[in-house]
Amino acid sequence: xxxxxxxxxxxxxxxxxxxxxxxxxxxxxxxxxxxxxxxxxxxxxxxxxxxxxxxxxxxxxxxxxxxxxxxxxxxxxxxxxxxxxxxxxxxxxxxxxxxxxxxxxxxxxxxxxxxxxxxxxxxxxxxxxxxxxxxxxxxxxxxxxxxxxxxxxxxxxxxxxxxxxxxxxxxxxxxxxxxxxxxxxxxxxxxxxxxxxxxxxxxxxxxxxxxxxxxxxxxxxxxxxxxxxxxxxxxxxxxxxxxxxxxxxxxxxxxxxxxxxxxxxxxxxxxxxxxxxxxxxxx
DNA sequence: ACTATATCCTGTATGC
DNA sequence: TGCATACAGGATATAG
Numbered sequence: 001x002x003x004x005x006x007x008x009x010x011x012x013x014x015x016x017x018x019x020x021x022x023x024x025x026x027x028x029x030x031x032x033x034x035x036x037x038x039x040x041x042x043x044x045x046x047x048x049x050x051x052x053x054x055x056x057x058x059x060x061x062x063x064x065x066x067x068x069x070x071x072x073x074x075x076x077x078x079x080x081x082x083x084x085x086x087x088x089x090x091x092x093x094x095x096x097x098x099x100x101x102x103x104x105x106x107x108x109x110x111x112x113x114x115x116x117x118x119x120x121x122x123x124x125x126x127x128x129x130x131x132x133x134x135x136x137x138x139x140x141x142x143x144x145x146x147x148x149x150x151x152x153x154x155x156x157x158x159x160x161x162x163x164x165x166x167x168x169x170x171x172x173x174x175x176x177x178x179x180x181x182x183x184x185x186x187x188x189x190x191x192x193x194x195x196x197x198x199x200x201x202x203x204x205x206x207x208x209x210x211x212x213x214x215x216x217x218x219x220x221x222x223x224x225x226x227x228x229x230x231x232x233x234x235x236x237x238x239x240x241x242x243x244x245x246x247x248x249x250x251x252x253x254x255x256x257x258x259x260x261x262x263x264x265x266x267x268x269x270x271x272x273x274x275x276x277x278x279x280x281x282x283x
Numbered sequence: 284a285c286t287a288t289a290t291c292c293t294g295t296a297t298g299c
Numbered sequence: 300t301g302c303a304t305a306c307a308g309g310a311t312a313t314a315g
Contacts, residue, residue, distance in 0.1 A: 116293080
């Protein structure tokens with residue numbers, strides 16, 4: 001599942017190949033992929049054709065490519081979205097949803113997405129920051145992030161700490177994997193009320209999230225299967241470094257107790273029962 | 284305003 | 300073997 005490190009790997013892959021190239025052809029193979037485009041496929045094609053791409057930017061899990069002029073192509077990978085750069089003659093991947101061809105001999109850009117939770121759209125005047133992302137908070141690597149203000153916002157929430165970490169309007173880029181890993185590193189239970197954590201504790205959680213995502217990025221991201229790969233189709237290697245996420249029944253790398261899996265908000269949460277005991281104050 | 288949940292989607296794994 | 304069910308979980312609309 002692409003979270004900040006995986007999306008950043010993709011951004012870097014696109015950055016190496018796309019800037020300065022001009023879109024010649026746009027094929028929308030599944031309308032759902034452009035569901036956030038006002039005017040649908042026709043407006044998406046019209047908005048991209050003939051445009052020259054700039055350097056890709058990212059906020060949290062969102063990517064965007066400035067277009068010549070002031071607009072931008074915005075992308076979210078969702079659960080299973082991939083950008084692939086392949087020569088036009090190469091066999092198309094199953095679940096290819098959108099293809100951009102260019103006016104040169106370089107590779108075409110394919111958006112492949114099995115589950116279609118991802119999407120693409122053209123944001124008018126979105127080159128600087130797309131208006132549709134106004135509600136997405138800065139991520140932990142954003143130089144404009146105000147860490148003290150973030151700590152205060154987190155502590156102002158009446159919800160469990162993991163729910164708050166996953167709220168992209170508070171801090172962006174963290175998903176289920178890195179939330180569990182950060183909480184394991186900081187030895188915090190996912191249901192600890194955010195408002196009950198001391199500021200220093202919240203800072204520790206954020207620093208743990210920053211660290212684990214930084215390490216994951218250095219290893220090319222976390223891949224469990226072919227659903228997350230870079231623009232060349234290669235997997236990242238961080239899954240072998242996970243301490244908690246997906247490790248139910250395996251020994252906690254710190255204390256040896258068995259990691260447990262628990263239902264959490266229609267999904268799963270993994271923790272060490274000894275390092276991350278349930279807090280006395282229940283939410 | 285804030286919080287929680289249902290929903291979208293498809294391939295894979297598991298159970299009977 | 301075949302069928303049904305659970306599961307993976309991003310963002311968002313909607314309900315409370």
